[in-house]
Ligand code: HEC
Ligand code: HEC
């Protein structure tokens with residue numbers, strides 16, 4: 001009886017367990033790939049602010065709000081004051097603008113959810129890219145047409161290096177700016193300082 005059970009465990013149950021584990025691993029590996037890459041990440045924001053409306057339809061310049069992209073390593077998200085330049089008048093009665101005004105009156109920053117992020121041990125710098133004429137869309141996609149911002153490109157090390165090695169394949173306006181452009185660095189300490 002014991003021998004039969006041992007045989008049964010070894011010959012039937014063990015392969016089933018191993019097979020199931022392999023299937024589960026494979027499925028989670030591939031279905032979570034985008035998430036680990038963060039592609040498609042699109043958190044709901046505290047105010048229904050639309051880039052499609054402001055940067056697209058109204059053609060407000062990206063840098064009217066993201067004032068730091070040319071000057072520093074960090075892009076910035078605008079404070080409520082910038083919104084209030086217009087919304088002290090525009091659409092004041094709409095519920096989302098009433099909410100916006102509450103943050104303003106209470107002097108509270110808007111708790112925008114961060115969409116793109118590289119780990120702390122990576123050095124990324126906006127100004128070195130933007131000042132050379134590399135447009136936001138090469139990395140962030142067509143934000144002008146997004147109601148809610150989502151991550152569309154991967155920011156893994158392989159993805160950074162892919163553009164640094166072959167910028168002509170990744171930068172849409174490469175032909176226009178190439179005289180101004182070096183290849184991106186590939187040595188480790190450029191991005192890991
Ligand atoms: C009227 C102000 C305004 C303008 C103009 C604007 N943005 Fe934004 N942007 C914001 C605000 C507010 C957020 C944070 C909320 C959100 O993610 O929608 C944001 C978020 C973003 C993010 C995501 C940041 C993160 O958390 O990773 C990107 C990328 C971005 N903007 C790119 C652009 C680009 C590209 C343009 C021009 C085509 C642009 N923005 C124009 C206000 C603006
Ligand atoms: C340059 C002026 C300007 C700035 C700056 C601006 N907005 Fe607007 N916004 C408008 C106008 C005008 C509309 C109405 C557009 C329409 O409906 O055609 C609008 C519409 C909106 C709406 C939709 C309101 C509704 O329900 O109809 C929201 C929400 C909003 N803005 C949030 C923001 C936030 C948050 C900021 C700051 C990050 C901001 N806006 C900065 C001019 C501006």
Ligand code: HEC
Pocket residue numbers: 062063066069073074075076077116117118119124126129130134135136137138139140155
């Ligand atoms: C070469 C690729 C690249 C270009 C070009 C680029 N970004 Fe980014 N952006 C990133 C990366 C990578 C992050 C995440 C940075 C981090 O976590 O430190 C980011 C983050 C952001 C954020 C969140 C705040 C921050 O600084 O982390 C905003 C806002 C933003 N970008 C706006 C813009 C705008 C506007 C432009 C164009 C003027 C632009 N970006 C051009 C790659 C790029």
Ligand code: HEC
Pocket residue numbers: 118122123124125128129132134138139155156159160161163164167170171180181182183184185190191
């Ligand atoms: C769309 C193309 C593209 C992407 C994507 C990109 N880069 Fe770059 N990067 C460049 C180019 C081109 C240069 C060289 C610009 C020059 O000096 O002419 C550069 C330069 C740099 C530099 C050198 C800065 C200095 O001080 O000289 C660093 C650091 C850097 N990139 C980090 C990153 C990181 C980290 C990522 C990924 C999160 C990234 N880049 C993604 C195109 C890109």
Ligand code: HEC
Pocket residue numbers: 118119122155156157158160161164185186187188189190191192
């Ligand atoms: C162009 C920028 C860039 C360069 C150059 C670069 N890295 Fe990275 N590295 C990144 C980014 C972005 C990440 C985080 C995202 C990820 O894990 O893919 C990273 C992550 C890592 C990690 C953590 C791995 C992990 O899976 O979390 C190690 C280890 C690493 N890099 C080593 C190196 C070494 C060694 C070199 C030189 C041969 C190098 N890197 C050159 C951008 C770069």
